[in-house]
């Protein structure tokens with residue numbers, strides 16, 4: 001099939017001239033996408049539409065984990081045509097969220113989409129009459145069943161979202177999660193803001209628990225569009241910050257799960273250990289979440305050999321305490337009992353809904369951008385992905401522990417083999433000139449999974465479209481599936497075992 | 508049991524004994540100081556991505572500032588960040604730091620309603636509402652109660668229901684989609700109650716100030732009792748702000 005061979009393919013952190021992206025007829029687009037996504041090594045990293053004059057241009061990016069590249073395909077829906085398309089979701093369910101987003105933003109009707117519902121009620125949605133309280137929840141007419149609605153405001157210190165359970169007694173038959181409460185207009189603001197520092201700040205505030213993940217994707221996207229060369233050292237510093245972010249959040253999540261298992265010693269000690277990591281990040285850049293660390297073109301806070309000494313000391317202490325605590329926690333029968341065989345998502349289900357990152361790896365799916373689409377940092381200092389098989393709360397709980405160990409080992413290896421040269425640092429550069437009429441894409445394996453930023457420039461080299469995808473977009477469905485035939489009281493442990501992002505989804 | 512005891516022993520004392528006097532290390536950025544050195548003023552104003560710096564005299568609004576540090580990198584002789592984390596106030600205008608005036612951030616004790624001190628001086632239960640927060644301020648509010656900062660020792664805690672709460676702590680720029688639920692939660696809290704804005708997004712909208720997706724109209728008719736700056740606010744800033752307000 002020569003159609004498949006002639007597809008445009010780019011690497012992660014590469015750009016391409018818009019005119020090189022062939023616009024296909026929808027029929028061709030449809031069949032090629034189906035053909036590609038049938039293969040296990042391919043998955044969609046982003047699929048969006050944007051206005052070009054009056055028409056709608058659609059872009060899909062399909063990452064190929066075997067060839068380590070990304071296929072880019074496009075089609076156009078003319079304004080004078082009926083605004084409807086045959087849904088791809090009916091064959092490839094993982095695309096459901098992207099088609100829903102396009103439907104919500106532009107009013108394009110996807111024929112035979114099984115679940116065509118709003119995603120986030122953005123301020124610039126096609127149908128402004130539809131309010132967030134009008135969300136069309138699935139419901140079952142039955143005398144025996146009852147519904148439980150939770151949120152948008154929850155019982156803890158947590159972001160808002162609405163959960164609607166359909167229960168048979170204590171048992172959950174179905175959970176539907178309605179998001180959008182956090183929508184701040186992030187993507188539009190990337191275009192409205194004209195100063196690159198403002199955009200950098202915006203990227204930093206997409207999801208405060210994934211600061212490094214999102215700012216790295218942003219910086220790489222912009223640097224790619226500007227042909228700005230970044231030193232190996234800077235790439236490594238960002239990767240180091242990314243691994244620290246992973247360790248910190250995973251540690252916090254393990255602690256949070258201990259809270260729900262009523263294991264207070266674990267909850268407190270893991271909380272303390274998380275503090276050690278984020279306090280190191282504060283020592284590095286002044287902010288516990290790494291805000292202000294990653295900047296376009298360079299950084300104000302280069303990593304130094306002095307910081308290396310501090311980091312290694314901190315990690316040595318962390319590791320000792322972590323292992324001691326983990327040894328107790330993970331063997332505790334009451335903890336095992338609470339998490340084992342609860343909220344299982346099978347490999348088949350996980351593939352179907354298109355999970356990424358940790359949510360995929362816990363169901364034995366090897367998905368990790370650091371391995372499949374590495375940037376220089378992970379090419380020079382490779383990372384080996386771990387997967388587990390069971391797909392339940394315990395698998396997620398265990399995988400976090402294993403990933404912490406792996407990240408520490410990765411950092412140690414880096415510290416041992418790389419000398420940070422204080423003279424060889426790059427300062428931020430906000431005056432980058434972006435290439436006109438180009439598209440760039442950047443994938444980063446943040447702690448939840450792959451973050452994808454994709455930017456398009458106009459003929460003047462200004463941003464004409466900016467697309468953000470948080471891994472949560474793929475993974476919320478997995479949480480819904482986890483709740484099938486689970487007691488409603490097990491919702492908190494399931495929720496925390498995923499710890500998905502509301503603001504990352506709502507943007 | 509012995510193993511558990513060992514864990515406790517190895518972790519040692521974790522709580523910060525005196526949250527009022529902690530020495531944080533640079534590059535942590537707390538209260539800024541603006542010197543009288545002459546600089547290109549327009550360039551200084553232009554550098555701030557959030558419009559937090561203004562003229563005559565040169566002043567710095569911590570309620571608009573993300574503490575990104577860019578101004579201090581560009582004009583180190585003009586702006587210096589101290590590690591003073593006690594930067595909350597009950598008055599919005601007290602968050603503005605002026606050229607040459609290197610004072611601590613003031614609390615207007617007179618302006619604190621009598622019932623606030625009387626009712627919440629020993630126990631304060633709060634309801635947190637994230638209205639477009641990015642989960643960093645939320646995490647720091649949680650951290651304020653952890654083993655390190657241990658806000659609970661002062662009787663300050665977060666509750667599950669607004670019915671059990673004495674006030675609301677808002678994070679995020681207040682999205683249009685959350686404006687309604689925020690109002691419902693506020694109304695559900697019995698009087699007397701306090702209203703706290705935590706983080707730059709909540710105080711001024713931050714980087715989202717001119718977004719069409721936010722709706723800050725609720726602030727027109729609710730009096731704010733406490734502003735806690737930061738991006739996110741540091742747990743020490745949070746704890747000290749709440750203590751200053753209530754005792």
Ligand code: SF4
Pocket residue numbers: 554555556557558559560567571572573574575576577578579
């Ligand atoms: S630190 Fe604050 S005042 Fe200075 S540039 Fe950043 S946002 Fe503006």
